Each structure stands twice: as C-alpha cells, then as structure tokens.
Amino acid sequence: METIIRNITPKGMGEAMVNIEDFITLYNEDKVELLDIRVPAETKVWQLNFGLKIPANELPDRLDELPKDKVIVCVCPKSDRSIMVRTYLTSIGISSRYLRGGMLELMDRLKGGKVKDIKIK
Numbered sequence: 001m002e003t004i005i006r007n008i009t010p011k012g013m014g015e016a017m018v019n020i021e022d023f024i025t026l027y028n029e030d031k032v033e034l035l036d037i038r039v040p041a042e043t044k045v046w047q048l049n050f051g052l053k054i055p056a057n058e059l060p061d062r063l064d065e066l067p068k069d070k071v072i073v074c075v076c077p078k079s080d081r082s083i084m085v086r087t088y089l090t091s092i093g094i095s096s097r098y099l100r101g102g103m104l105e106l107m108d109r110l111k112g113g114k115v116k117d118i119k120i121k
Helices: 002-006 010-016 020-028 040-045 056-061 080-091 102-110 112-117
Strands: 032-036 071-075 096-099
Touching: 010 080, 010 096, 020 032, 020 071, 020 102, 032 096, 056 080, 071 080, 071 102, 080 096, 096 102, 102 112
Parallel strands: 032 071, 071 096
Antiparallel strands: none
C-alpha cells in the first residue's frame, strides 16, 4: 500500500487510470480486460456484453478468473468503486487500472454507429 500512496501524484495517477479512447485501443489490441465490478442487481438492469463480470465483494474469492497476461481495467457506473478495486488489485500485485469516466461515459462513447469501434470477442 505504501507504494500506491507514494504514487498519488499527477504523474502517478496517469498510471492508475485509462481514458476511454486508450481503453478501446488497448482492448482491441487484446492488452487489457474489462472487469465489471457492479452487483447483480445493477447488471440485471443494464449490462455490457463483453468483459468479465465479478462483483467487487466477490473478487477476493475469484481472483483466479482474472487473466494473468493482461492489464485489468476496473469499471463501475462512474469511477468510485473502480478506484477502490483497482487499489486492491494493485496492492496484491495484479496490474490494473480504472476506467476514467466509468461505464456511463463508455456507453455514451460507443452508442450508435460508434459501437463498431470496439472489437467484441
């Protein structure tokens, strides 16, 4: 945790987050995996049809489901829970970031014809 705290600087924060355009590029290059950390009640209302779906409170018991060869990009509707989960993952040695702007901004970016910008596996 000390290393994480020492990196709370403008430069260090750039390594903690990823903006939506960079996420789309990295996802299309198969370098990152999206991790939807919302609870089931939230995903029943609306969901993404790509990425991993592991609620934050279940994550400690499901770490083996995370790919070891990709950076994990944590996402929730905005960013608050994603920041906490990213901090947890980083503290246990898992390469991770959070999606700046969260799911709401990602969905806004991908609506309509722009959905073709992301390559769903």
